[in-house]
Amino acid sequence: MRPRDFLKIDFPLFFAAVILTVFGILFIYSSGFSSTGDRSSSEYTKQIVWAVAGIAIALTLAMVNFRRLYDLSFYLYAGTIALLLYTCFFGRLVNGARAWIGIGSFGIQPSEFAKITTILFLARHLDATRHSQNELSRFAFSCLYVLIPMGIILLQPDFGTSLVFIPILLALTYIGGITMRYIAFLGGVIILAGLMMVLPLWQETILDGAFPVLMIFRNPRFVLFSAFVLSLITGIALYGFRRYKRPCFFWICYAASMLIFSILGSFAAARVLKDYQLMRLIVFLDPNVDPRGSGWHIIQSMTAIGSGGLMGKGFLQGTQSHYRFLPQQSTDFIFSIFTEEWGLLGGLLVFGLFLLICLRLVKIIKTTSDNFGAYIASGLAAMYSFHFLINVGMAMGVMPITGIPLLFMSYGGSALISAMAGVGLAMSIHVRRFLR
Numbered sequence: 001m002r003p004r005d006f007l008k009i010d011f012p013l014f015f016a017a018v019i020l021t022v023f024g025i026l027f028i029y030s031s032g033f034s035s036t037g038d039r040s041s042s043e044y045t046k047q048i049v050w051a052v053a054g055i056a057i058a059l060t061l062a063m064v065n066f067r068r069l070y071d072l073s074f075y076l077y078a079g080t081i082a083l084l085l086y087t088c089f090f091g092r093l094v095n096g097a098r099a100w101i102g103i104g105s106f107g108i109q110p111s112e113f114a115k116i117t118t119i120l121f122l123a124r125h126l127d128a129t130r131h132s133q134n135e136l137s138r139f140a141f142s143c144l145y146v147l148i149p150m151g152i153i154l155l156q157p158d159f160g161t162s163l164v165f166i167p168i169l170l171a172l173t174y175i176g177g178i179t180m181r182y183i184a185f186l187g188g189v190i191i192l193a194g195l196m197m198v199l200p201l202w203q204e205t206i207l208d209g210a211f212p213v214l215m216i217f218r219n220p221r222f223v224l225f226s227a228f229v230l231s232l233i234t235g236i237a238l239y240g241f242r243r244y245k246r247p248c249f250f251w252i253c254y255a256a257s258m259l260i261f262s263i264l265g266s267f268a269a270a271r272v273l274k275d276y277q278l279m280r281l282i283v284f285l286d287p288n289v290d291p292r293g294s295g296w297h298i299i300q301s302m303t304a305i306g307s308g309g310l311m312g313k314g315f316l317q318g319t320q321s322h323y324r325f326l327p328q329q330s331t332d333f334i335f336s337i338f339t340e341e342w343g344l345l346g347g348l349l350v351f352g353l354f355l356l357i358c359l360r361l362v363k364i365i366k367t368t369s370d371n372f373g374a375y376i377a378s379g380l381a382a383m384y385s386f387h388f389l390i391n392v393g394m395a396m397g398v399m400p401i402t403g404i405p406l407l408f409m410s411y412g413g414s415a416l417i418s419a420m421a422g423v424g425l426a427m428s429i430h431v432r433r434f435l436r
Helices: 003-008 011-031 043-063 066-090 110-128 135-155 159-163 165-175 180-205 212-218 220-244 247-272 275-285 296-308 334-367 371-396 413-431
Strands: 092-094 097-103 106-108
Touching: 011 043, 011 334, 011 413, 043 413, 066 097, 066 110, 066 135, 066 371, 066 413, 097 110, 106 110, 110 135, 110 159, 110 165, 110 371, 110 413, 135 159, 135 165, 135 180, 159 165, 159 371, 165 180, 165 371, 180 212, 180 247, 180 275, 212 220, 212 247, 220 247, 296 334, 296 371, 334 371, 334 413, 371 413
Parallel strands: none
Antiparallel strands: 092 097, 097 106
């Protein structure tokens, strides 16, 4: 990179990320105080070190031609898969998940870096196959490359981080030109499977058994019978489509296949997810089901946000955090502390900065002449926006608690450095957006 090219860096994108990082350090510092004014944590000092390292990595990546990662993407992807597998067996157990590896107090969370390497490898796959005539194969391999790290992360188990791979897959395949009916099929399966998994929970805990018919999705006989019948319908419709070439047969096959995957997926998910993860879905529907247990997080978070009002209580003046009513306050619920002390206006500022990051990434997607770069930017946009929507949504009680951090602001070196690495990649693409 030539020195004059440094001035071509997307400074609005860079400074938005830096400002959010500074906000994170300030409120990690605030979260370390107790109600008596004593400091109970020095997490902010580590966050400063990680922030400096992350900014250095972002600027370094901005100066490197992102196309050099094209051939390296497979090795980066395979390396993180190996790290994820190692973590599953030999990783450090933190908060019920074996998601960390390290020595002593130093540790990394490979799943955070897996998001970046998966974006790179999937972008390469879509770029290399963009002229392929077999759309189904192209889409199937895209799903496979995402499901491998996603499945390993689920085994840790880290349900929240695994969810991030879904919007990455959907965004990249959409920008990559995959036929919309395949993307809609995947999206439909995810939505239907989620509903079929939640309905029995709703019936058991909130409706008090008022609609026992909803429990059929937990019945193995119903699941197997439904899968068998729908498979017959799919087979007959597929034969009819190949024989008579009528669109109605295709759509019957399409809908029946979607239902098969949804029913089987919801049944499997209900058995793979841990009890505390299922309880998070329940308290999302109604936090008062377990107000002093699983619902405590949401209730205290909403209390903190509401008590901040328009202008907030002032920096270091928060009560929910300093009296330790709010659990995981420097990580999952950093936004709650922020809005308690800086109020609605502070919350809107965070909204605006994340919106700016996403808009700059959309501009990069539209202006870059390199397909590989556009695909990378779309994956990054999906990752940042999903993290923001889920984390802030769960803090406000409109999304279930999943343990997803608020990128740039939540305490944690792996998440911060990987987020900054994504910014560096985006800046590299922006600098070379007119080169081929």
